[in-house]
Amino acid sequence: MKVVVIGNGMVGYKFCEKLVKKNTAGNISIVVFGEEVRPAYDRVHLSEYFAGKSADDLSLAPKEWYSENGIVLHLSDPVVSIDREAKTVFSHAGVTESYDYLVLATGSAAFVPPIPGVEKEGVFIYRTIEDLELMTDWAKKSKKGAVIGGGLLGLEAAKAMLDLGVTDTQVIEFAPRLMPRQIDDAGSRLLQSKLEDLGLTIHTSKNTTAINGNDAITSMSFSDDSSFDVDMLVISAGIKPRDELAKNAALEVGPRGGITVNDHLQTSDPFIFAIGECALHKGMIYGLVAPGYEMADVVVTKLTGGEKSFTGFDMSTKLKLIGVDVASFGDPFVSGDGIKSIVFDDSVKGVYKRINVSADGKELLGGILVGDAEQYNMLLQTCKNKVVLPPNTEDVILGARGGEGDGGAGVTSLPDDAVICSCEAVTKGDICGAVQMGYETVDGIKKCTKAGTGCGGCVPMVKDLMVHTMKAAGKVVRNVLCEHFDYSRQELFDLIKLNDLRTYDEVLTKLGKGDGCELCKPPVSSILASLWNEVILKKGNDTAQDSNDRFLANIQKGGTYSVVPRIPGGEITPEKLIVIGQVAKKYNLYTKITGGQRIDLFGAHLSDLPNIWEELIEAGFESGHAYGKSLRTVKSCVGSTWCRFGLHDSVSFAIKVEERYRGLRAPHKLKGGVSGCIRECAEAQSKDFGIIATEKGWNLYVCGNGGSKPQHALLLASDIDEETCLKYLDRFLMFYVKTADPLTRTATWLNKMEGGIDYLRSVVVHDALGMNAEWEAAMESHVNSYECEWKAAIETPELRKRFNHFVNAPEEKDPTVVFDPMREQKRAKEWK
Amino acid sequence: MIAEKTITWFAACSVTDVPANGGVCVKYNDTQIALFHFTRRDEWYATQNECPHRMQMALSRGMIGTQNDEPKVACPFHKKTFSLVTGECLSGDECAIKTYEVKVEEGIVYIGIED
Numbered sequence: 001m002k003v004v005v006i007g008n009g010m011v012g013y014k015f016c017e018k019l020v021k022k023n024t025a026g027n028i029s030i031v032v033f034g035e036e037v038r039p040a041y042d043r044v045h046l047s048e049y050f051a052g053k054s055a056d057d058l059s060l061a062p063k064e065w066y067s068e069n070g071i072v073l074h075l076s077d078p079v080v081s082i083d084r085e086a087k088t089v090f091s092h093a094g095v096t097e098s099y100d101y102l103v104l105a106t107g108s109a110a111f112v113p114p115i116p117g118v119e120k121e122g123v124f125i126y127r128t129i130e131d132l133e134l135m136t137d138w139a140k141k142s143k144k145g146a147v148i149g150g151g152l153l154g155l156e157a158a159k160a161m162l163d164l165g166v167t168d169t170q171v172i173e174f175a176p177r178l179m180p181r182q183i184d185d186a187g188s189r190l191l192q193s194k195l196e197d198l199g200l201t202i203h204t205s206k207n208t209t210a211i212n213g214n215d216a217i218t219s220m221s222f223s224d225d226s227s228f229d230v231d232m233l234v235i236s237a238g239i240k241p242r243d244e245l246a247k248n249a250a251l252e253v254g255p256r257g258g259i260t261v262n263d264h265l266q267t268s269d270p271f272i273f274a275i276g277e278c279a280l281h282k283g284m285i286y287g288l289v290a291p292g293y294e295m296a297d298v299v300v301t302k303l304t305g306g307e308k309s310f311t312g313f314d315m316s317t318k319l320k321l322i323g324v325d326v327a328s329f330g331d332p333f334v335s336g337d338g339i340k341s342i343v344f345d346d347s348v349k350g351v352y353k354r355i356n357v358s359a360d361g362k363e364l365l366g367g368i369l370v371g372d373a374e375q376y377n378m379l380l381q382t383c384k385n386k387v388v389l390p391p392n393t394e395d396v397i398l399g400a401r402g403g404e405g406d407g408g409a410g411v412t413s414l415p416d417d418a419v420i421c422s423c424e425a426v427t428k429g430d431i432c433g434a435v436q437m438g439y440e441t442v443d444g445i446k447k448c449t450k451a452g453t454g455c456g457g458c459v460p461m462v463k464d465l466m467v468h469t470m471k472a473a474g475k476v477v478r479n480v481l482c483e484h485f486d487y488s489r490q491e492l493f494d495l496i497k498l499n500d501l502r503t504y505d506e507v508l509t510k511l512g513k514g515d516g517c518e519l520c521k522p523p524v525s526s527i528l529a530s531l532w533n534e535v536i537l538k539k540g541n542d543t544a545q546d547s548n549d550r551f552l553a554n555i556q557k558g559g560t561y562s563v564v565p566r567i568p569g570g571e572i573t574p575e576k577l578i579v580i581g582q583v584a585k586k587y588n589l590y591t592k593i594t595g596g597q598r599i600d601l602f603g604a605h606l607s608d609l610p611n612i613w614e615e616l617i618e619a620g621f622e623s624g625h626a627y628g629k630s631l632r633t634v635k636s637c638v639g640s641t642w643c644r645f646g647l648h649d650s651v652s653f654a655i656k657v658e659e660r661y662r663g664l665r666a667p668h669k670l671k672g673g674v675s676g677c678i679r680e681c682a683e684a685q686s687k688d689f690g691i692i693a694t695e696k697g698w699n700l701y702v703c704g705n706g707g708s709k710p711q712h713a714l715l716l717a718s719d720i721d722e723e724t725c726l727k728y729l730d731r732f733l734m735f736y737v738k739t740a741d742p743l744t745r746t747a748t749w750l751n752k753m754e755g756g757i758d759y760l761r762s763v764v765v766h767d768a769l770g771m772n773a774e775w776e777a778a779m780e781s782h783v784n785s786y787e788c789e790w791k792a793a794i795e796t797p798e799l800r801k802r803f804n805h806f807v808n809a810p811e812e813k814d815p816t817v818v819f820d821p822m823r824e825q826k827r828a829k830e831w832k
Numbered sequence: 833m834i835a836e837k838t839i840t841w842f843a844a845c846s847v848t849d850v851p852a853n854g855g856v857c858v859k860y861n862d863t864q865i866a867l868f869h870f871t872r873r874d875e876w877y878a879t880q881n882e883c884p885h886r887m888q889m890a891l892s893r894g895m896i897g898t899q900n901d902e903p904k905v906a907c908p909f910h911k912k913t914f915s916l917v918t919g920e921c922l923s924g925d926e927c928a929i930k931t932y933e934v935k936v937e938e939g940i941v942y943i944g945i946e947d
Contacts, residue, residue, distance in 0.1 A: 446923060483899070505853070505872070515872045516853075517897030518906035518913065543854030547893050547908030550854075555908050559889050807845045807856035807867070814857075816864070816882075816889050831886040 001028045003303065004089055004099035006079045006245065008034025010043055011276030011292035012105035013060050018300040020069045028303070030071045031097050033089070035078040036128060039063055044289055047160045049132050058129070082249040084269055101271055101303060104246060104259060105296075108239035108277040108287070113148075117211030123233045126157040135234065136164060142232035145169035146220060148208055149236035150178040152319070157236040158200055159322045166232060170201040172220075174237075177204055182317065182328040186345055187370040190352040194324045194371065239287055241278045254280040263309040265299050273299045286313060314384070318369075318376045325373035330366025330383040331356065339365065342394050353397040355379065362388050364396070382436065390474045420465065421458045426451035431462055435469040442466065458708075460743045479741065482519035484512045489667065490739050493527050502532060504544030522546040523742040526629055529665035530737045533785040535792045536665075537799050548627035551803065552790055553609055556602055557828035558817050561609060563589070563601040564626035565616050566662060569636040569654035569674070570597025579619040587612055590825045596633035596671065598624055603826060605813045607804050613790045622788040625663060629743075631670045634658035635683065639676035639693075647693040650676035653722060657691070660726065661733065663786045667740040667749075670733070671705075685713045688746040689729060697721050702732055702760070703750040711747040714757045717765055727776065731764045734775035839933065839944040847939050855905070857881050857892035858943060865932060865943055866892035868916060870903055877916035878932035878943050883907040885926045 003019065005012050016030060034040070041058040049058065056062075066073040077093045088098045110125035112118055122142070124135050139145075145166035147158045150173025161169040171178075177188035178195075192202045207223040211233065221227040241258040252260040252268040258280025265273045265281070275295040277287055286292060291313035301308040316329035335341075338359025345352050353375075355367035364383045369376055375397060382389070382396065389396065416429035426449045434448040442463050446452045452459040467477045479488045487495065492511065501507045507524050508516050521544045529536050536545055537552075548554050553561035565580070580599055584591045587608050589601040604612055613623075626632060636654035640646030654674040664670070673684030674691045684690025690701040696719040704713025717728055740749040753759060762768040793799045804810040819826040844858040844867055852871040857864055864881035881889050886909060894905045896916065903916040914921050919928040933944035 443923060450924070484897075508872075514901065515870070515898040515903070517899060517904070518895040518911055519897075521895050521897065540852050543851050543895070547895065551893065555890070555893070557886075557888075802851065805857055806859040806864075807849050809859045812859065814864075814889055815862075831888065 001100045001303070002098065003028055003030050003101045003103060004097050005030065005032045005103045005105060006089065007105035007107055007242075007276070007278075008032050008036070008040045008073070008075070009105060009107045009276065010040055010060065010289055011107070011296055012103075013040035014293045015103060015105060015275060015296035015300060016066070016069075016071055017061070018296055019303065020071070022300055022304040030069075031074070031099075032066065032071055033074045033077055033079045033091055033095075035076070036130070037076045038129065039066065039073065039075065041129065043127075046126070046129070046132065047156050047163065049129065055129050079245060082245060082272075084249055084272070087271065099271075101273065103299060104267070104272065104274040104278055105276050106242035106245060106274075106278045108241050108285075110235065111238040111240045112235055113208075113237055115208050115211055117213070117217070118235065120211055120213050121216040122213075122231055123211060123217055123235065126153065126160065126234050126236045132160070135160070135232075138232055139164035139166050142166050143168060144228075144230050145232045145234070146230045147171050147234045147236060149173065149238065150175070150202065150204065151181065151236070151238065152179060152321075153239075154236040155179070155195070155321050157234045158195075161232075161234065162199070162322070167199055168201075169199075170203060170228070170230075171195070172206050172208060172222075173202070173204045174207055175204065178202065179326065182332065183326065183368045183370060184333060184354065186343065187326075187352045187354065187368045190345070190347065190350060190370050191321070191324060191326060193347070194350055195322060198322055200322075239277060239285075241280065241285055243278055246272075246274065246278075254283070258285050263311060264302055265295050265310055275299055281310060282312065284312070286315075288313075288315065288317065291315075316380050316383075318373050325369065325371060327369040327373035327376040328367070329376065329380045330364065332366050332368045334365050342397065344394075344397055355393070355397055357389065357393055361393060364389055367397075369397075392474070395472070395474075420461050421449075421451035428465060431465045432469045435466050436473065440466065440470060440475075460741070460748070481523055481742070482517055484508065484514045484516050484520050485524075487511065489523050489527070489742050492524065493531070493738055496524075496527055497531055502528065502534070503539045504528065504541055516544070518546075522549070522629070523667070525549070526665045526667065526742070529630075533663075533782050535787065535789050537789065537793060537802075538796075542799070542802065546629075551606065551609065552623065552627060552793060553604070554627045557831055558603075558819070559606075559814060560602070560817055560828065561604045561606060562626070563604055563609070563612055563616075564594065564598055564624040565621035566624040566658070567598045567633075568658040568662075569634060569651045571636075571651055571655060576619060576621070579616070579621075583612055583615050586615075588826070590827065594626075594633075597635050598626075598633055600626070603819060603828065605805070605817065607810070607813055610794045610800050610803050614794050617788070617791055617794070623663075623790040628665060629668050630663060630665045631658070631661040631672070634661075634672035634674060635687070636674045637676050637679075637681035639674075643676060645679060646676035647695065648676055648698070650674040650682065650691075650693060653691065653698075654682075656722075657726070657729070660783055661729075663789070664733065664737070664782055666733070666737050668743050668745045670746070686710065687713060689713070689732065691725060694719050698725050700725050700728055703746040703757070705745050705747045707745070709747075711751075713747075714750070716757070716761055728764050730779035731772050731775045732760070734778050735760075735763060735771070738775075838947045840947060841935065841942040841944050844941045844943045847936060847941055850941065853896060855892040855894065855896065857889070860943065860945065864889055864892075866894075866905070867934065867941065867943065868892075868896055868905065870896060870916070873903065875903065876934035876936060876941065877903060877905075878934045879905065879914065879916060879919060880930040882929075883909060883912060883914075883926075884921075884929060885910060885912045885924075891929070 040060045077091045079089045080092050081090050090096055110127045145161045147154050150171050158171050177185055178191055209223050210221040211217055212219045219227055219229045243253045243259045246259040247253050259267055259274040259278050261274050261279045261281050267274050276292040298308045298310045318327035334356045340357045343354045351371040353369050356365040418428045420428050430449050434445050439445045439448045452462050470477045480486050495511055504524050525544045542550050556562055584601050590603050592600050594600050634654040634657045636650045639650030640648055671687045672689045673682040673687040675682040675684045676693045685701050686704050686706045690713045692699045699718045700716045701713035702716045805814045806812050818829040820829050850856050850869040855866050855868040858867050866879050866881040868877045881892050883891050890908050893908050896905045904913045906913045913923045914929050919931045935942045
């Protein structure tokens, strides 16, 4: 099949791109004619050409892209006629091409009103890169500029004039307001005053009657008998579809221009399609790029054997005009029986918002935002999905008032297009939209959006967004663990302690209902471990542990496990290094240094784990708890014992801290760092707690983390001695363990805490809650009762036998485990 | 003609080999079967050991529980959950897992294999 495309603008290019992608059979050949010298470029961001972008920056794809994809591209060569009988086109340069299907993507030209004098020098239109180049030259000697047209394109042109240094520029609009198609009077007035602040002069209801001057423009006259001096004019008064080729080929065109198309974008000749700004669909010319792309997709689908139609397009837009947000969505002007509008007009801050609401107050019909369009996505979703509005409808544009303030760094401060689930590319807007559509459980959101179905790391954030969105809609949200417990983690923590419960089953029977699940088992097990410091696999609590905790190792691709012995502070003797090497060789393990200054041994069969640990423990190692929501490492720099800059012995302190908190179960993993001087080589400020040496002692930072949303730790106390530092850490960690939600790192915990770091300091340093003595005692009890759980596991036959893969063939390993060789070691076989 | 299914029962292990409210993996020829003792409900379940999401032999190591009183298992890898009764995936749209009948006689757990 041979497809000829006339026009190489944005939509023409997008058509080629989509067709190439779908032409998997390779049986479609493509020929493109473009009238400009350049291949398609980004016309929407044309004004950035003045802000320093080059023509190449704006290019959508280089010439090579076309040849690489087998597309024949004729540039600077417009098609001059179409012979529909012979299905052939003829170009200006004499090229003749036959076609099976012809696609007209001829776009539009600037509409130039018939004003006397438009032909004079210094009068420009604003459409192509050539136009811009001409304007750039002329602007060098211009002082007084003008733009005819106060619509979207006109204001873009006005911005271009400012960028070109013609700061004294007047905008002339025939209609009584700016952007008459998008926004109302009040919005327009606000936009006007904002643009005037930037130095533009705006005239509305002004009709140009003449452009005066000898060869070049010197002034303009208007129907109100006024006139002013102008030495450069840009006309941007609208567009007219390029339909002349279609007209000459006797295709049907609209009375006011535009090539008539049906829902398949077919013209009156079924072998000829028209897309983009040249197409007239149901009496409408779409002057935006998104509907043009959609049209391209419809035709590509049709040509590649699929079925799709174009049924109109939402013209909601949001743009930044010369630094001012302007957005309109749905029907911005709707009026009629009982339809109400809510208007917020703040001329001090320069914000105007209007929403149109159905007579029963339940449905959002459309609206306008000027000066602050942050809520655009949410409102557009509400409007499109016909989400029922809250009783205090004004909240949707003003935000809920009288409630607690925004923490600032929480999920609420993220923009709607922030990707929350990177596995499935789900944005905050998608998730909030799902909640508004009625998916009010994490599982429901997972099913609807697929968020959290990959690695699952985003689930706590998804939950936060859900809670926040529901609260914003005025719904009561109980922060409970799951369907089996009507309590939050913090409530359960107190209740378990009060009732002296020691096993998951007791907790479920006494405080919950039903039979538990994977959502409540890990947090309850974590609480039990934090409270009683008993070996987690005993008392039948093993199957209530998260799977990694149950096997005291991290499950990896292929079903093998990784082994991480504790190496406190990253300090290790050569003898111990040798043991690790010997064990790795013996059990054929892949070895890698971790980010926390330890050594990870991968690829261990489940049934080898007890044997591996037996040898490691024999050599003086102990569990590193890399599998647990518990203390991982306390990273250190080498400190004053070797470093010429070191102030204190950071390694010794790191070892002391790591050994104090090893085995402490918490709502999430905990990492620490100790640096011996201000150079901060241990990167302690990216940890849950970081300790940095000063001339006088140590500075203690808390609540930092790396990971998907990095955050620096904040200073809790300065110039304290070791003993005070440990005391504060004891209190801080116990406060966190007791009150944080499941899978909440210290940073997020602090972000949600009312009063933030100041409140945390008042609790930890100044004992505002009167809990410090209790917390210190609890930590002391943890420190005294610590035992290595791997040691307990290998010494207890009942626990040890759980590490076999087959219950009925304990000596056999899982035969499905396969490794591939890689760089003299091995890797897990890639999964499907 | 009525097709009658015949079930071969094989002795997998003793009741005490299976942890309370947890699972073990049973080898049957070249097949791996996840066997669960849902002690809280006094119920036994058996399913394929392979999680269909990433084809990993791991379901026997997963946590079990209920969702609206429907017994389920969560895969250790990505917490995909499957009904222990029907095998249907309860989170997302993975395909269903195979389930087996289980019976206990005189302290021995038997798994039923359909021919």
